[in-house]
Amino acid sequence: MANTAKHNRDEVIQKATMLFWEKGFHSTSMRDLQDRIDMRPGSIYAAFGSKEGLFKEALKFYVENSFEKLEGCTKEYSPLRALKQFFVSVVICNDEQRPTEVCMLVKTLTELPPENAELIEEAKGYLKGMEDLFASLLTQAQEEGELDSSKDTRRLARYLQMQLMGLRTYARTNADKESVKQLIDDVFESIRF
Amino acid sequence: MANTAKHNRDEVIQKATMLFWEKGFHSTSMRDLQDRIDMRPGSIYAAFGSKEGLFKEALKFYVENSFEKLEGCTKEYSPLRALKQFFVSVVICNDEQRPTEVCMLVKTLTELPPENAELIEEAKGYLKGMEDLFASLLTQAQEEGELDSSKDTRRLARYLQMQLMGLRTYARTNADKESVKQLIDDVFESIRF
DNA sequence: GATGGACTTGAACGATCGTTCAAGCTAAAA
């Protein structure tokens, strides 16, 4: 638990997150993790309890980063434009080292069998939180006159969440960035009416 | 290979498909498969070569069924309505035993690490085929005056493919069928303009 | 320099993984 340990805890979690995000929970072995974060089994288990425990920390880290990213966009853009910018940065840009276009939460939800019910519920909860954030941004957009006030923001938020899942997964199958960018335009065009 | 074997090959593949679709490639063990299809390792390997070989057969079976399902819809409805009906039946209805809402091809693409490149390419190819079928249905819709002729059907097909990925994945997270039905309505409303 | 406590190490565990293969079974041919 001590941050004075040889391995800075946050740094370790970040590295583990990237690996889990890339390969998924089951395809990432403890051996893979040991190599990536440069820790031996004993240390990992002392710090995180289990592979599942470390994965939970990774999910948390991933979501916190996503929240920060979206909030960063709202500092630069109007609510609606911030959402679109967030979509673009998450679906297309790979200036940083993004291991895959697919959302880690969605990947978790998709790959895990019912045996890992606890992790599944965790991922579902985080996705719900993201949808709530979308909704509050949409409400804000209404207040600022950027979005038609007659719209149901909860419904729109669901719509956007669904779109983002589709966009990211589609981007995984299709390397052509131009057509993906086109799709994002289509999506944000469609919510105007 | 003989169809006269104790286990009918197609029936075995169908059972294997359901299991793989439910649990995914890596979370399905040969033991799970043995129990489900009631065959011993030796027979399975004699018939399919490997776990990966059986999985390929499962993917093929899954796609053939999907094609048939969509084509079945076109027999009953106009092209555009057939597409929507296909979406509904695939995202919402569970009158048959559908192990999960998520598309098996998407699940495969999402869960597999780069090591299984061959299976990944296979799934990508099938998805492309599905998109092509969407496109040809959209063109047909234009010819019958159901869809504005100025639309780019290839672009629309991409859009629908992406939507379907999103819808099915979203349905996995949200049990509320009413809001999912709403989302489908939103999607098909959005392609009219 | 000796002591004590915290962190790290890596060999080893039992379980399970995908896979192999010699032996057994079954039913048609001779």
Place this chain on the structure above:
DNA sequence: TTTTAGCTTGAACGATCGTTCAAGTCCATC
């Protein structure tokens, strides 16, 4: 009834899985 060919069986293989733990290392304190 005996032979034969093909399918099925399940014990067993080596590899790898997640996990444990006794021993070692490190460093602040006395």
